[in-house]
Amino acid sequence: MNHNRLLESAKSHSSQTKGGLLWKCWKELSDLARHNRVVLLWVPGHSGIKGDEKADELARKGSSASYIGPEPAVGVSKTMVRSQVKEWVNAQHKEYWNNITRHQHGKIFIRESSAKLTRELLTLSRNKLRIIAGLLTGHCALKAHLIRMGLYNGDPNCRLCGRGAESAYHILCECEALDHRRQTVYGRPSMSPAEYSAHPAAGLYRLVQGSRVLESVL
Numbered sequence: 001m002n003h004n005r006l007l008e009s010a011k012s013h014s015s016q017t018k019g020g021l022l023w024k025c026w027k028e029l030s031d032l033a034r035h036n037r038v039v040l041l042w043v044p045g046h047s048g049i050k051g052d053e054k055a056d057e058l059a060r061k062g063s064s065a066s067y068i069g070p071e072p073a074v075g076v077s078k079t080m081v082r083s084q085v086k087e088w089v090n091a092q093h094k095e096y097w098n099n100i101t102r103h104q105h106g107k108i109f110i111r112e113s114s115a116k117l118t119r120e121l122l123t124l125s126r127n128k129l130r131i132i133a134g135l136l137t138g139h140c141a142l143k144a145h146l147i148r149m150g151l152y153n154g155d156p157n158c159r160l161c162g163r164g165a166e167s168a169y170h171i172l173c174e175c176e177a178l179d180h181r182r183q184t185v186y187g188r189p190s191m192s193p194a195e196y197s198a199h200p201a202a203g204l205y206r207l208v209q210g211s212r213v214l215e216s217v218l
Contacts, residue, residue, distance in 0.1 A: 106137040106138065108193045109172075109193045136201070140168060143158075144168075152217060161175050178208075182207065
C-alpha cells in the first residue's frame with residue numbers, strides 16, 4: 001500500500017470501512033492470513049519496489065477495464081443526481097408536449113413546461129385556477145367549447161363584441177370589447193399568445209373578471 005493514511009484506516013478496522021473497497025481488501029487479507037503471515041507496510045510509491053510496481057500495473061489495467069461492483073466508479077453528489085433527473089424529466093416532458101397532436105389551443109399559449117408557471121398556478125384559489133386553466137387550454141364555459149361538446153346550439157358569436165366565435169383564443173387575443181381591460185392589465189390593447197406567456201397568469205383572471213364571459217349560457 002502506498003498511502004500511509006489508507007494504511008492507518010485499514011489497521012483501525014472501523015465499522016465505517018464496511019461496504020467499501022477497503023473492507024473488501026481487509027476481508028481478502030484476513031482470508032490470506034489464515035494460512036500465511038501477513039504484514040501491512042507503507043512503502044514509497046514509484047521507487048522501483050517490485051510489489052508496488054506490480055500494484056501500479058494492476059491498478060492501470062483495472063482502471064481501463066469495465067467497472068464491476070456495487071460502488072459507483074465515480075462519486076456523484078445527491079445534488080447532481082437530482083439535477084440530472086430533473087433535466088431528464090423536463091426534456092421528456094418537452095419532447096412529449098412538442099410531439100403531441102392534440103391540445104392545439106393549449107400548445108399555442110403553453111409552449112413548454114414551466115416550473116415558474118406551475119408554482120404560480122398552485123398559489124391561486126381553486127376558482128381562479130379553474131378560470132385561468134380554462135382560458136389557457138380552451139376547455140371552459142365559452143360558447144365555442146360548449147358547441148364542440150354538444151352542450152350548446154345557440155348563437156356562437158361572442159357575447160361581448162358580437163364578432164367571431166366565442167372561443168378562448170378570441171377572448172384573449174381578438175375581442176375588441178376587452179381592449180380597454182388589456183390596456184389596464186397589460187399596458188397594451190392587444191396581446192398575442194407569446195406575449196401572454198411573458199406575464200403572470202393571474203392577469204388572465206383580471207382580464208375577464210366581471211365580464212359576461214364568466215356567466216353560463218346554459
